[in-house]
Amino acid sequence: MTARVMVIEDDEALSALLEYNLVKEGHKVSLVSDGEEALIAIEEERPDLIVLDWMLPHVSGIEICRQIRARAEIKDTPVIMLTARGEEEDRIRGLETGADDYLTKPFSTSELLARIRAVLRRSRPTLAGDVATFGDIILDRQAHRVRRGERDLHLGPTEFKLLDVLMQRPGRVFSREQLLDLVWGRDVYVEIRTVDVHVGRLRKAINRRGDRDPIRTVRSAGYALDETYTPAGPAVRREARA
Structure with a gap:
């Protein structure tokens, strides 16, 4: 934990x-x-x-x-x-x-x-267990596996950490600076736009045609998992902007 x-x-x-x-x-x-x-x-x-x-x-x-x-x-x-x-x-x-x-x-x-x-x-x-869920997304920390519905998702280590952070507090808007600290660490220098790049990769990994995108971009603020997210519905594509 x-x-x-x-x-x-x-x-x-x-x-x-x-x-x-x-x-x-x-x-x-x-x-x-x-x-x-x-x-x-x-x-x-x-x-x-x-x-x-x-x-x-x-x-x-x-x-x-x-x-x-x-x-x-x-x-x-x-x-x-x-x-x-x-x-x-x-x-x-x-x-x-x-x-x-x-x-x-x-x-x-x-x-x-x-x-x-x-x-x-x-x-x-x-935070208390090895498995976190959000809608039809299941993240297993111990096995380091993520599933959405019936399919396995193949995430890189950074995308896995990013999804884990977002799933811990659904609905909360994390600023890019906060995500840098939580995913990369306070002592590592990373360009802030790197967050946008990895959010884009995470979106590609978890969304297929027909899936609703659970990641909400809040302009000039950051990113959140959308509390109104439902698994079914048309694909919603949001481009990350500074």
Whole structure:
């Protein structure tokens, strides 16, 4: 199970410990130490899960959680709250604000990882298993195979990763920059138009005459799997444009 996890914590030692263990678990991790910066980073990165400290500079974790739940585009992001406040009233307040889970410091990293796995299974089921489905498309991560209806699709490794990312969040529009980070990695320099080229290759691989194209191009924004997609219908061809 690989997810994009944002750790919002101002204790550098704890942040480094969490980052080490989350990366070891296979997750992609970003660290934020300031409440104001966190609100901006959440909008930009759209993580799959947030580990959120209660006490933060400038904006508290409770307020961050409240704002997440108030914004339509990020309101479904799972939040696990960390705090030194162990009293029942504080736990209730954290959960009522919208936290999906609550962990009191000090805690074991193994317990936090178990909580993260449990929350992801509930909120992002396509991240939890080896098989993801969208319409009549089935992606098997372990076997590295993709089928659409009754036929096998032959995808290159980059197209496979690209489809996997899109299938994890159907309907979400990924910018080209986000797809570069998620598919190619942050430390690799790739021209942004490369994304358009590989989306074009993916379309050719998954669509035949008579198939509806499930990949939606959002002009000047990016790409998404269309939530209104149905397997049957006329072919819809969309050209990728910058």
